[in-house]
Structure formats: structure tokens, C-alpha cells
Amino acid sequence: MFWTSYLLAVLAIVLAWPVPILLSRAQWPARSPFTAMLLWQAIALAGGLSMIGAMLVYGLEPIGDNLLAGLRGLAGMVLFNAPTTALGFWHLFALSAAALLTAHLVFTLLLTYYRIERQRRRHRELLALLASPSTDGPGTVVISHDSPVAYCLPGGARSVTVLSDGLMAALEPAELRAVLIHENAHLSQRHHLLLWAFAAWRQALPWLPTTRLAQEAVSSLIEMLADDVALKTESKATLIKAIAIVASGPAGAPGSRLDFNDAGMPSAADGIVDGGLQGASGGAGSARTTASRVSRLLSPKEPLPAPLRALVLAACLLLLAVPTALLIVPGLLG
Helix, strand or coil: CCEEEEEEEEHHHHCHHHHHHHHHHHCCHHCCHHHHHHHHCCCCCCCHHHHHHHHHHHHHHHHHHHHHHHHHHHHHHHHHCCCCCCHHHHHHHHHHHHHHHHHHHHHHHHHHHHHHHHHHHHHHHHHHEEEEECCCCCCEEEECCCCCEEEEEECHHEEEEEEEHHHHHCHHEEEEEEEEHHHHHHHHHHHHHHHHHHHHHHHHCCHHHHHHHHHHHHHHHHHHHHHHHCCCCCCCCHHHHHHHHCCCCCCCCCCCEEECCCCCCCCCCCCCCCCCCHHHCHHHHHHHHHHHHHHHHCCCCCCCCHHHHHHHHHHHHHHHHHHHHHHHHHHHHH
């Protein structure tokens, strides 16, 4: 298992540094956002699996020729008081690090979910007091505020799209339809689940470049995916104007996050929920996203050719298959 641990370590390093940096600088994700989204997910999953697997395999090396044999040997030590003299200091350290990292990732994922649900519950309670139903369709409410605000609050059957009366006054009917279609696309495509996972990953490993780059990229890609849904029924000019109007709100204007400020209006929390068409109100990251979305609409390019998309999808499968095979296949063959 010596070489397996080193191969997994090399893969973890590659997926933690050069690969996400190169992908974040690439231009093609804007042409095929769904394909790029899959690739970011594959990088995150394969990187985490390789990181934990490298430490686990190295730690178990003295007590097994493969992962399964090593785990059986470790179970004997833990459950049946078998001798532990075969494990040196660094092997015990690697096993402890693997266990702690796994627990840390799972705990952060659950803690992030708990915080999101708590914020959403508080958000819904305040919306029940501050918002009124909209005539633009079920699941849409209006808050009284002069700044242009549009966002969605996920919650299964309780999901709502929130608009401000300032936004409704500023938009033409077609532009308002584009906003609603955009926000409903976030809900129907379950984008909040992606944002939850990548937000938790960043909170768990804030020092890892992959986590920051991945969260920023995913936040931008889901906006592009929602834009593409809106473009099926509305024109590019209509969508661009809607984005520009919403982004014209003052910096720090109430926006599309899960928390409320003392005035009872939504304010930026921790970037877990999508920014909808809020644009620059969400800060520098949202401003960059807005700029990239508008640029994409003004200078449209053809999606990646089918062979290239297939190549990227094959790379996603390979990223997931390689660390899994390195961990499991030797034990099955042995």
C-alpha cells in the first residue's frame, strides 16, 4: 500500500492547487455551465477522497497489504485488543488525522445545514409579517422596499420567490417574467443544495484554494444556468436589462441572503443562498458574477462541441474512479 498512499497524496495535491486554479481561469465554463458544474463537483469529491484515503492507507500499511486487510487489522486492535506494536508513531498520526478530517468534514456539513435551516426558519417568520402575496403567481411574495430586490428562499413545498415593490415598479412585464423564471429555475434545479455543499466545504477547509475557487465558480455557474432557463422564453435584451436594473441597487442594499438586519430587511449573511438577480448588492463576488453574466449575454458563444463535453464528462468519471479504484480494487483482487 506504500505506493497507493503516495499516488493518492499526489492526486490530492494536484486537485487542491493547480487544477482548480487552471479551471477558474478557463473561459469555456461560461459556454457550458452544466458541464463545468459537474467537473467542479468531481474535483471536490475526488480531492476529498484522495486526501483522506492517502492518510488512511499510509496509516494501515504495516497491518495489511491492502485497505480492506488493513481495516480488518485495525478492527482487531480496537475491538479485540490485538497488539498495536506494528503501528509506528507516524502511522498512528496518519490514522488519527484521517479520522479527524473525516469527522470535521461531516460535522461542518451538518452544522452548515443546521445554520441554514435556522436562518430560513427565521426568514420565513419575518416574511410572514413583512411580505404580502403577489399577483404574479403562487409562491411569490412582495416586501415593501424601494431598492430592487429579487431572491428565492428554498424550502420544498414552502419555497418562495421574494420581490420588492421597488423592483416591480422598475421592471416592465417581460423583465419581471425573466426575473421570476430565473428565480424559479434556482428552486426547480435545487441549486441551494450545491451552494450548501460548497459553502460547507469552504468553511471546513478555508485554507485550501480549491474551496474558495470552487464556491465562487459554482455561485457564478448556477446564475448562468438560471439565465439559460429564462432565455428559453425571454429575449437577451430583456434579461440584460433586468440584470442591470437589479444590480443598480446601492452597495450593501438588502439582497438575497438568509438573514435579516435590525430593520427587518434581508441582509448579506454568509453567502449560502443564491443571489438571484441581485448582482452588485452582494459585494465584490456578486459584482464579478453580474459582469460575467452580462458579458456572456452580450457576446454569446456556442456551447462546447459534443466531443469536448463528452471528454470533460469522461474526466469527471475518471476523477472519481481513480481514487476509488486505488482504495478498493487491491483488496478485492487480493
